[in-house]
Amino acid sequence: MINYGIIGAGMMGQEHIRNIQLLGGARVDAILEPDAEMRGRAGALAPDAVQVDSIPEMLKRNTLDCLLIASPNHHHVRQMEEVAAIRPLPMIVEKPLFTTSGEAERVAKLARDYPAPIWVAMEYRYMPPIAMMLERAEAETGGIRMLTIREHRFPFLDKVGSWNRFNATSGGTLVEKCCHFFDLMRLATGAEPVRIMASGGQAVNHLNERYDDKAPDIWDNAYTIVDFDNGARAMLELCMFAEGSKYQEHLSAVGPRGKIEALVPGPTRFWPERLGPAPVPKVVLSPRDPSGEEVLDVPVDPALLDAGDHNGSTFYQHRRFLDVVQSGGRVEVTLEDGARAVAMGLAAQRSAETGEAVRL
Structure with a gap:
C-alpha cells in the first residue's frame, strides 16, 4: 500500500x-x-x-x-x-x-x-482521446506540420482566496491555464519552440469583481502562435466565456499524409441534463488518400468522470506515477517538461503585452 x-x-x-x-x-x-x-x-x-x-x-x-x-x-x-x-x-x-x-x-x-x-x-496528456491522438499522430499525419488547439470553456472557478483571479499569484492565464497546451505542443511535434506570438486580454469575465478593493487582471481570451525548431507550427485559441460548447477542447494535427483530431467534452457535472447524455469523446481520422473521414468514439469510464473534471486523466496519470513509486518506472513528465511549458506561457504573456514576437 x-x-x-x-x-x-x-x-x-x-x-x-x-x-x-x-x-x-x-x-x-x-x-x-x-x-x-x-x-x-x-x-x-x-x-x-x-x-x-x-x-x-x-x-x-x-x-x-x-x-x-x-x-x-x-x-x-x-x-x-x-x-x-x-x-x-x-x-x-x-x-x-x-x-x-x-x-x-x-x-x-x-x-x-x-x-x-x-x-x-x-493531466491533458492522459485524457483518453488526446492520448489516442498522440499515439496515432505520426502514422495518420506522416509527421505533424501544423497543430491547432482550441479550448472553449467556462470561466475560472472560485478558488480559496481568489488566487486564480490575479496574474501575480496564478502566473497569468497563458501560464496557469495554458501550460497544459504548450506541453502538448512540444510532445506532439517532438520539437522545441523558437518563436512565440500572442494576443490576449480580459474581455468579459470578472470585470465587476473586487477582492480587497482589487480588480481581477486575469485574461479570459487569447490567440498564440508558436514556431518550432523542426519547422512545425502550432496555434492555441482560448476562450473562457464559451461554456455552451459541446466539446471543450478540439485538437487538430495535420501532416503530409492526413489529419487527426481529438474532441474532448467539458466536465460531466456541467453538462445540462435537459440535453440528455453528455457527449462522448471522439478521435477523427481524415487521410488525404483515400480522402474521407472516420470518427472513433473514445468512451471514458463513468466512475472516472465522476471522480474529477479532466476526462479521466487524473486517474491514468496517478496509475503511471504509482508505477514510478512502486517499481522505479520512468517519470513521463519531468521538471524540465514542466519548466519549458511555463517558459512558453510566460513568453506568450510577454508577447501579448508588448505586441512583439518573443524568441526562445
Missing part, C-alpha cells in the same frame, strides 16, 4: 484524492490544507487521513511513501524546496511548476539535485 501526503487539498487536491482512492494499492495518509472549509471537505473524502499543519509535521510521518503538491501556483517552488531540505520523497506536483521567470533557476536546481522522482501533473 502506497501512502500519499497531500499538500493543498482545495478543488484540485480533492480531485486527486478521489482518484487516488480508485487506484487500488494506494491511500491518503496525511493532508495539509490551511483553509478550514477545504480541510473539512478533504477530510470527509479521506476520513482515515491525519490532518497536519505544516510540511515538517507531515514529513515526520514514517508511513509516507510519496507526496502530492496541489496548492496555489505561487507556493509550488517554495514547498518543493522545503520538502527537499527535510525529506525528499517522490512527488507529483500540479502545474504550473512556477509563476515567474525568476523561479526558473530554482526549479533547475531541484532538477539537478533532488534525489527522488518528481512528476509534473500535466
